Amino acid sequence: MAYNGDVEYIPDENGIAEMVKCPLVDGWISPADCMENQEVIESAIPGKYKRKPNWKDICKKCPFRDY
Numbered sequence: 001m002a003y004n005g006d007v008e009y010i011p012d013e014n015g016i017a018e019m020v021k022c023p024l025v026d027g028w029i030s031p032a033d034c035m036e037n038q039e040v041i042e043s044a045i046p047g048k049y050k051r052k053p054n055w056k057d058i059c060k061k062c063p064f065r066d067y
Contacts, residue, residue, distance in 0.1 A: 005063040020064050024049045031067055 002011050008021040010028075022029045025048050042050075052058060059065060 004067075007063055009064070017064065017067065020067075022049075023058050023062060024052060024055055031064060034062075034064055034067070 001008055002015075003009070004017070007023060009017040010019040012018045017031050019028045020031050020034060021027065022034065049055060049059075
């Protein structure tokens with residue numbers, strides 16, 4: 001395991017994140033899932049990413065947001 005800021009991730013052999021412990025769901029997701037959720041209209045983002053009241057701020061502060 002490694003950390004980028006306070007977000008845990010699993011790196012591949014080159015140190016690139018293969019999985020990220022998303023602070024929105026407190027579970028492991030692919031960085032591709034993170035990027036997809038940032039680029040779509042809010043109504044298309046799965047509900048599991050919007051459960052926390054301040055989910056937008058959490059997402060914006062995540063060091064993997066523009067990874």
